[in-house]
Amino acid sequence: MYGKFKCFLGLMLMASISTITIVFGANYGQWAKHLESGEAAYKQGQYALAEQFLSAALTEAKNFGAQDIRLASTLNVLANLRRTQGRYSEAEQLHKQCLSIRQNVLGLNHPEVANSLNNLSLVYHSQGIYGEAESLCKRSLAIEERSLNPNHTNIGIGLLNLAAMYQEQGKYEEAAPLYERAVSILEKSLGPNDQNVATAMQNLAMLYQKQGKYKEARTLCERSLVIDEKLFGPNHPDVGRSLNNLAAVCELLGQLDKAEVYSKRALAIEEKAVGPKHTNVARILNNLAVLCREQGKYIEAESLYTRALSIDEKALGPNHPSLHVTLLNLATLYKLQGKYTEAEPLFKRAVLIGDKALGPDHPDTRNCRKNYAECLRKMNKIKQAKQLEASGSTSMEFE
Numbered sequence: 001m002y003g004k005f006k007c008f009l010g011l012m013l014m015a016s017i018s019t020i021t022i023v024f025g026a027n028y029g030q031w032a033k034h035l036e037s038g039e040a041a042y043k044q045g046q047y048a049l050a051e052q053f054l055s056a057a058l059t060e061a062k063n064f065g066a067q068d069i070r071l072a073s074t075l076n077v078l079a080n081l082r083r084t085q086g087r088y089s090e091a092e093q094l095h096k097q098c099l100s101i102r103q104n105v106l107g108l109n110h111p112e113v114a115n116s117l118n119n120l121s122l123v124y125h126s127q128g129i130y131g132e133a134e135s136l137c138k139r140s141l142a143i144e145e146r147s148l149n150p151n152h153t154n155i156g157i158g159l160l161n162l163a164a165m166y167q168e169q170g171k172y173e174e175a176a177p178l179y180e181r182a183v184s185i186l187e188k189s190l191g192p193n194d195q196n197v198a199t200a201m202q203n204l205a206m207l208y209q210k211q212g213k214y215k216e217a218r219t220l221c222e223r224s225l226v227i228d229e230k231l232f233g234p235n236h237p238d239v240g241r242s243l244n245n246l247a248a249v250c251e252l253l254g255q256l257d258k259a260e261v262y263s264k265r266a267l268a269i270e271e272k273a274v275g276p277k278h279t280n281v282a283r284i285l286n287n288l289a290v291l292c293r294e295q296g297k298y299i300e301a302e303s304l305y306t307r308a309l310s311i312d313e314k315a316l317g318p319n320h321p322s323l324h325v326t327l328l329n330l331a332t333l334y335k336l337q338g339k340y341t342e343a344e345p346l347f348k349r350a351v352l353i354g355d356k357a358l359g360p361d362h363p364d365t366r367n368c369r370k371n372y373a374e375c376l377r378k379m380n381k382i383k384q385a386k387q388l389e390a391s392g393s394t395s396m397e398f399e
Helices: 026-043 047-064 069-084 088-106 111-126 130-147 153-168 172-190 195-210 214-232 237-252 256-274 279-294 298-316 323-336 340-357 363-378 382-391
Strands: none
Touching (some): 026 047, 069 088, 069 111, 088 111, 111 130, 111 153, 130 153, 153 172, 153 195, 172 195, 214 237, 237 279, 256 279, 279 298, 279 323, 298 323, 323 340, 340 363, 363 382
């Protein structure tokens, strides 16, 4: 018995929008030009070009003084770029520096401080530090709900991010109403064809996928893809993510040919945008491997899973929550082929990561433990399988 373990890209959490409009005076000169060009390139997925402009903007902004709000604005955008590039340590430091300036200049309860708290929470979330991420997200949302219009875009973004964090912890019932409120706010404040609305639809589609509502998920993924292609053209990273998520749903619906086409197109876009060693590429490789497994192409599937696992381990470390799905998938592939000795350590590692990151009662962790126990039974390790099932954790030592 085995399941289908697809990787979506992301959940997609969103950086909130600055509430300060800076009037660019003549003596702002090159800083303003570099910052605006860098932001535009970042939004278009031209990350190398964005880095050039933003680095130049940072050099200019330092001339304004260590506590200048323009320096904070520059640090914020550059930090968001670093997070997108997977350079989390750098992003964290930049966001902390930005947050410090904003708190000192604007006070602890200003919407710009909420902006920094939200964006820093995304960095922690990307590193699997979910408790800290959730705490910062809630602090940000509380400030925004006190100081902004109830239909402000940033409140919609904050609700979306908090919903995503609940979803990753398996708290689906708590996530659903937050998503619904977020979509309503974002459609009112930005219109139905905005990038942020597309992101909200993608995340709600992932929730539907977890709940087995595959047709509803496909509809939302298709709507999101239309928005992204209309806004950015066919080769933007957001289009790649939409394609990957649509492929995942199509595979679950048994539409394997469509899923393969979407996945391969998504892979080409992501490799060009962020390079072949980015974690987003690992997600797509995992999904292509699932398709190969479904078609009985076990050798090809193993190669893709192994490459995805290698990318994640190098980028995120050996115990990051993102490794859970790929470890489980590779272990399941070995189990299908009767390679129980190869499967056992991968199952154990997947459950350990799941227990720590998601908790032993998370649906994904329970599913993984069930597969691990089945593998142990196939190896005639009946006592160990019973101990695993009884304990609900791998933290014990088998007798």
